[in-house]
Amino acid sequence: MKHLFFMKNILIVLVTGFLLTSCASSSNFNTFYKDNRSNADFSISTSAFFVNIFLPKEEFREYKDLFKIVKKYKVMVFSDESNKLDRDFNRFVKRKNYTSIFKINDKGQKVDFYFLMDGSNIKEMVVRVKGDDELILDCLKTNILEQYLYNSLDKSDIKISST
Numbered sequence: 001m002k003h004l005f006f007m008k009n010i011l012i013v014l015v016t017g018f019l020l021t022s023c024a025s026s027s028n029f030n031t032f033y034k035d036n037r038s039n040a041d042f043s044i045s046t047s048a049f050f051v052n053i054f055l056p057k058e059e060f061r062e063y064k065d066l067f068k069i070v071k072k073y074k075v076m077v078f079s080d081e082s083n084k085l086d087r088d089f090n091r092f093v094k095r096k097n098y099t100s101i102f103k104i105n106d107k108g109q110k111v112d113f114y115f116l117m118d119g120s121n122i123k124e125m126v127v128r129v130k131g132d133d134e135l136i137l138d139c140l141k142t143n144i145l146e147q148y149l150y151n152s153l154d155k156s157d158i159k160i161s162s163t
Contacts, residue, residue, distance in 0.1 A: 028116060029124050029139040032092050033074050036085060042077040069148070072141035082135040089128060089137065098126065108132055115149075122146055 037043040048070040055067065078085050093100075098114040109131050116124040122144050129136040 028096070029074060029126055029137075032089065032137075033076065033139070036078075036088070037076060039078060039081060039085065040076045041079050043075065045072065045074045047072055069142045069144045069152070070140045071143070074137075074139040074141075076135075076137045078135040079133055082130070082133060086128075086130055086135050089135075093126070098124075115146075117146065120145055122149055125149075 033043070033045065048067070051073050052067055093114055096116065098116050101113045101115060103113075104111040109129070112128040112130075114126045114128070115122045116126075122142055125140040125142060127136075127138045127140075129138075
């Protein structure tokens with residue numbers, strides 16, 4: 001009887017752990033990345049340290065405050081089925097409560113910028129670039145206060161303009 005009680009408790013702990021783990025891992029871009037990377041023409045997931053080594057020095061100096069807040073990059077490029085994946089991504093960001101900061105639509109090219117909050121911290125920033133036959137998703141893992149992002153953008157020379 002003691003053995004049955006012990007096994008039952010172990011089973012409850014394992015099931016609870018599995019459910020908590022699966023819920024936690026499905027709440028961010030990583031889920032979309034895992035589910036769709038086999039459809040991507042190119043995909044990479046790497047630490048910010050590695051990527052920052054290859055950034056042009058003048059750009060790194062100009063935007064260093066922004067680059068310092070990124071911990072990890074995930075990039076996906078799709079050409080086949082890009083419209084279907086774009087619709088899937090739209091459903092994903094709505095379901096996971098991503099916030100849209102801005103959207104640009106110019107001559108068939110669309111750029112969207114989203115972030116995912118956890119309390120008052122931004123955990124992820126995702127940039128989507130959509131053309132006629134291509135979709136590019138770039139996720140930046142971070143852990144910063146929302147106000148820090150806005151302050152960094154205000155200090156930088158980033159300008160959004162249309163031509």
